[in-house]
């Protein structure tokens with residue numbers, strides 16, 4: 009049975025912050041992902057970007073060549089591999105988000121999201 | 134306890150297909166929604182558009198003034214208010230989607246999504 013994030017997390021695509029909004033959009037589509045981890049040259053998490061951020065950029069301007077730094081979120085809400093499923097549900101609801109990068113001392117380990125939880129834990133109902 | 138879609142579904146924002154990608158993006162942001170129901174003048178469901186579709190448009194072109202008809206999905210996977218939570222989970226997983234409009238004889242009743250399910254059914258764990 010699934011009890012911690014480590015049991016159900018999935019890979020997360022990464023990108024560096026010197027890329028453009030268009031490149032982030034391309035990666036999200038190619039990887040069928042809802043969130044990207046933005047990482048430094050040493051692989052450290054520096055932010056995230058989601059389809060929401062790209063949608064918001066599209067609502068105001070032609071955002072293709074805009075630097076990713078203009079839409080990324082730097083204050084990232086993350087999960088630990090040892091967090092329980094219930095911890096995750098509470099955190100997602102509290103911050104009104106759908107996904108979180110999973111991080112530990114070694115860096116970015118993956119992603120946990122409401123999609124993953126619905127697919128991998130609701131079968132118990 | 135929650136057993137059917139009717140117990141947990143939430144309102145879904147609607148838009149007509151004569152609008153632009155930018156207007157759809159604005160509505161998604163204003164309503165903090167992940168999906169819009171596209172409806173005819175008589176309120177009948179004619180399609181959907183999600184942040185995914187807007188992201189994909191941004192990956193290739195400046196999509197602001199593009200008509201919504203160019204990115205909308207017409208073959209909509211829907212849920213019924215009487216569907217069980219398990220039916221919904223299976224359908225979302227099978228089609229690899231995150232949300233579905235809820236429809237019955239009267240038309241579009243709301244939305245059900247993995248976010249809603251995580252928030253409203255996983256507390257039982």
Ligand SMILES: C[S@@+](CC[C@H](N)C(=O)[O-])C[C@H]1O[C@@H](n2cnc3c(N)ncnc32)[C@H](O)[C@@H]1O
Pocket residue numbers: 056057058059060061080081083084085086103104105106107108109165167
């Ligand atoms: C408030 S949420 C609206 C709900 C939407 N389904 C989502 O999670 O993207 C949208 C904003 O939250 C941010 N966001 C999403 N996941 C995040 C996370 N794990 N940490 C920090 N911000 C996050 C996004 O960058 C976006 O600007």
Ligand SMILES: C[S@@+](CC[C@H](N)C(=O)[O-])C[C@H]1O[C@@H](n2cnc3c(N)ncnc32)[C@H](O)[C@@H]1O
Pocket residue numbers: 040042181182183184185186205206208209210211228229230231232233234
């Ligand atoms: C295959 S999904 C990728 C996963 C993504 N999280 C999502 O559901 O949007 C993306 C595509 O599925 C479509 N889609 C999403 N929900 C749908 C639904 N209820 N019925 C039909 N197509 C849907 C979107 O329009 C988009 O083109």
